[in-house]
Amino acid sequence: MSNSPFKAGELLSQIEIPKDLREKFDVEQLPEVCDELRDFIIDVVSQKGGHFGASLGVVELTVALHYAFNTPEDRLVWDVGHQAYGHKILTGRRVNFHTNRKYKGISGFPKIKESAYDTFGVGHSSTSISAALGMAVASASKGDHDRQHVAVIGDGAMTAGLAFEGLNHAGVEKSNLLVVLNDNCMSIDPNVGALKDYLTDITTSHTYNKVKDEVWHLLGKMSKFGPSAREIVQKVEQSIKSTLLKDSNLFESLNFRYFGPIDGHDVIHLTKVLEDLRDIPGPKILHCVTQKGKGYAPAEAGSPTKWHAPGIFNKDTGEIIKVSPNSPQPPKYQDVFGHTIVELAEKNPKIMGVTPAMPSGSSLNIMMKAMPDRAFDVGIAEQHAVTFSAGLATQGMIPYCNIYSSFMQRAYDQVIHDVAIQELPVVFCLDRAGVAGADGPTHHGAYDIAFMRCIPNLVVSAPMNEEELRNLMYTAQLEEVKLPFVIRYPRGEGVMPEWKTPMKKVKIGTGRKVISGSDVAILTIGHIGNEAVSAVQTLKKKGISAAVYDLRFVKPLDEVLLHEVFGKFDHIITVEDGCIQGGMGSAVLEFMADHGYNAKVQRLGMPDRVVEHGSQPELWAECGYDAEAISVAAEKLVSKQSDSHAGMAG
Numbered sequence: 168m169s170n171s172p173f174k175a176g177e178l179l180s181q182i183e184i185p186k187d188l189r190e191k192f193d194v195e196q197l198p199e200v201c202d203e204l205r206d207f208i209i210d211v212v213s214q215k216g217g218h219f220g221a222s223l224g225v226v227e228l229t230v231a232l233h234y235a236f237n238t239p240e241d242r243l244v245w246d247v248g249h250q251a252y253g254h255k256i257l258t259g260r261r262v263n264f265h266t267n268r269k270y271k272g273i274s275g276f277p278k279i280k281e282s283a284y285d286t287f288g289v290g291h292s293s294t295s296i297s298a299a300l301g302m303a304v305a306s307a308s309k310g311d312h313d314r315q316h317v318a319v320i321g322d323g324a325m326t327a328g329l330a331f332e333g334l335n336h337a338g339v340e341k342s343n344l345l346v347v348l349n350d351n352c353m354s355i356d357p358n359v360g361a362l363k364d365y366l367t368d369i370t371t372s373h374t375y376n377k378v379k380d381e382v383w384h385l386l387g388k389m390s391k392f393g394p395s396a397r398e399i400v401q402k403v404e405q406s407i408k409s410t411l412l413k414d415s416n417l418f419e420s421l422n423f424r425y426f427g428p429i430d431g432h433d434v435i436h437l438t439k440v441l442e443d444l445r446d447i448p449g450p451k452i453l454h455c456v457t458q459k460g461k462g463y464a465p466a467e468a469g470s471p472t473k474w475h476a477p478g479i480f481n482k483d484t485g486e487i488i489k490v491s492p493n494s495p496q497p498p499k500y501q502d503v504f505g506h507t508i509v510e511l512a513e514k515n516p517k518i519m520g521v522t523p524a525m526p527s528g529s530s531l532n533i534m535m536k537a538m539p540d541r542a543f544d545v546g547i548a549e550q551h552a553v554t555f556s557a558g559l560a561t562q563g564m565i566p567y568c569n570i571y572s573s574f575m576q577r578a579y580d581q582v583i584h585d586v587a588i589q590e591l592p593v594v595f596c597l598d599r600a601g602v603a604g605a606d607g608p609t610h611h612g613a614y615d616i617a618f619m620r621c622i623p624n625l626v627v628s629a630p631m632n633e634e635e636l637r638n639l640m641y642t643a644q645l646e647e648v649k650l651p652f653v654i655r656y657p658r659g660e661g662v663m664p665e666w667k668t669p670m671k672k673v674k675i676g677t678g679r680k681v682i683s684g685s686d687v688a689i690l691t692i693g694h695i696g697n698e699a700v701s702a703v704q705t706l707k708k709k710g711i712s713a714a715v716y717d718l719r720f721v722k723p724l725d726e727v728l729l730h731e732v733f734g735k736f737d738h739i740i741t742v743e744d745g746c747i748q749g750g751m752g753s754a755v756l757e758f759m760a761d762h763g764y765n766a767k768v769q770r771l772g773m774p775d776r777v778v779e780h781g782s783q784p785e786l787w788a789e790c791g792y793d794a795e796a797i798s799v800a801a802e803k804l805v806s807k808q809s810d811s812h813a814g815m816a817g
């Protein structure tokens with residue numbers, strides 16, 4: 168009996184784990200299982216939100232993989248994992264699926280701790296080939312040559328260097344590794360680059376596909392007759408490939424045996440092909456062609472980008488449900504970035520925009536549309552995005568390289584080696600800095616303050632509101648500044664409905680006093696400072712006078728401001744939407760030690776543990792730095808002071 172508020176179809180409700188799928192159903196029943204699985208995903212996601220198009224696109228692939236392979240003994244590794252909803256539902260999580268991405272609910276991505284079927288934790292892209300290869304080599308070294316290892320990777324994720332590093336290594340290992348390339352021509356936005364063109368070429372080569380189908384047919388027939396038949400088939404197949412593809416198949420050149428392209432929505436054929444591939448040793452790649460949003464008419468007809476993660480929608484009409492507030496609302500920080508970069512670039516011809524595969528997520532798509540020659544989506548390639556920007560900067564350009572904070576972790580060496588050491592004026596706009604919300608730990612922008620502030624030559628800043636973001640973006644491109652410049656800002660809306668303020672220069676390394684006070688100083692950085700401002704009102708009602716200082720820069724620190732604070736206050740709270748270890752609060756403690764001050768400092772921020780998923784306010788509260796938690800912390804700090812004074816007096 169299930170407790171799920173969502174009802175599964177007749178076949179799907181009999182599947183708790185993939186063994187049920189394999190044992191209870193014939194291959195001919197798989198299309199019906201797929202229909203029910205698709206309906207279930209549509210039901211839940213339309214009401215609860217989450218990623219959508221990608222999971223619908225791999226329904227058949229998911230069912231076929233769990234049917235053809237002996238999961239979890241055989242290792243199935245999903246790349247990125249935003250497409251693994253069908254996998255979750257078939258692997259023991261159907262009943263809890265409605266808690267997907269909710270606070271304390273199941274994760275929106277595969278996660279080792281959540282299920283034995285989630286062989287590798289994901290969220291960031293392009294890890295699947297390397298991880299599955301590692302598993303395959305480990306199996307071989309334990310003498311287990313039967314276990315299968317399958318990496319499922321999208322054409323978008325395949326654009327990353329990491330995916331090629333994995334292929335390059337796998338091509339010289341003899342391990343049982345199957346890479347399933349799920350080719351839907353889409354990343355979140357349309358996929359980009361030469362690889363995309365190459366995959367389209369193979370998919371549309373009629374001669375190759377016709378002959379390939381015939382060989383496959385033969386292979387299917389003969390592989391059942393044992394090793395000698397397999398040898399014959401391999402020879403035939405090899406000769407056809409080398410004639411038709413003239414050794415030009417990218418994957419074949421990397422020692423992979425390339426199969427496909429095949430229709431990734433024909434579950435029966437797909438299952439048979441996968442069963443056959445199980446018997447072929449060594450590294451191999453199956454190229455599946457699928458459609459994002461498959462089986463849901465509005466998504467098939469509409470923009471795949473819109474249906475990537477549409478939020479809640481009416482499943483009957485396909486209408487995406489948006490609450491329209493009565494009063495003007497503050498814009499998202501990403502949109503302030505998107506419009507402001509165009510405004511700046513109109514005046515400064517040196518400005519260029521760079522995003523690794525996040526044009527809509529970062530709103531750089533506004534510039535890509537307005538100035539297509541000056542804004543680049545470089546694919547899922549954060550390292551390249553940074554070094555490409557560095558190259559632009561060597562020639563006098565001022566690139567604004569927009570990368571989500573957590574994805575920037577990929578390009579750390581490039582920031583140091585290619586940008587900071589050479590003092591190149593690349594402006595890094597780090598979106599989704601701080602807790603990222605429902606995407607959870609893989610996506611939290613937790614560490615950027617800590618890992619950026621130790622790099623020489625970098626300016627590291629964070630705006631508290633839209634006006635500050637615009638001013639920082641303006642300052643970063645000024646001739647007299649010319650420094651590597653980090654501007655971090657969070658997911659979601661700011662605080663200023665009237666955000667289009669005139670831009671003015673900010674003196675680098677200066678903070679601002681936002682509210683005066685006398686009992687306790689709250690030092691903040693970035694948007695989370697607005698929580699501190701709210702906390703001040705609560706504290707006032709309790710008779711506590713709190714000051715708020717917005718540091719604005721973590722590097723260089725505003726030493727004049729800090730001397731003022733340490734000269735005036737014995738009690739200081741630091742607040743940041745980022746990890747406590749090594750963060751802004753740590754910088755303040757270093758300042759205190761370096762200058763011989765002695766104050767009680769309490770640091771608030773993300774603790775030294777993995778913070779799971781939930782809404783941003785839920786996570787700020789859990790981590791102890793929303794308005795309420797800040798006021799509680801301040802009250803405690805101040806009352807400890809009066810307690811100890813009372814004690815001393817007595």
Ligand SMILES: Cc1ncc(C[n+]2csc(CCOP(=O)(O)OP(=O)(O)O)c2C)c(N)n1
Nearest residue numbers: 221290291292321322323324353354355524
């Ligand atoms: C390192 C990294 N950069 C960016 C992203 C954001 N991202 C999530 S899914 C996605 C598109 C993936 O495209 P593809 O692999 O083709 O899968 P599809 O959505 O088409 O199924 C991107 C860019 C990410 N998860 N990881």
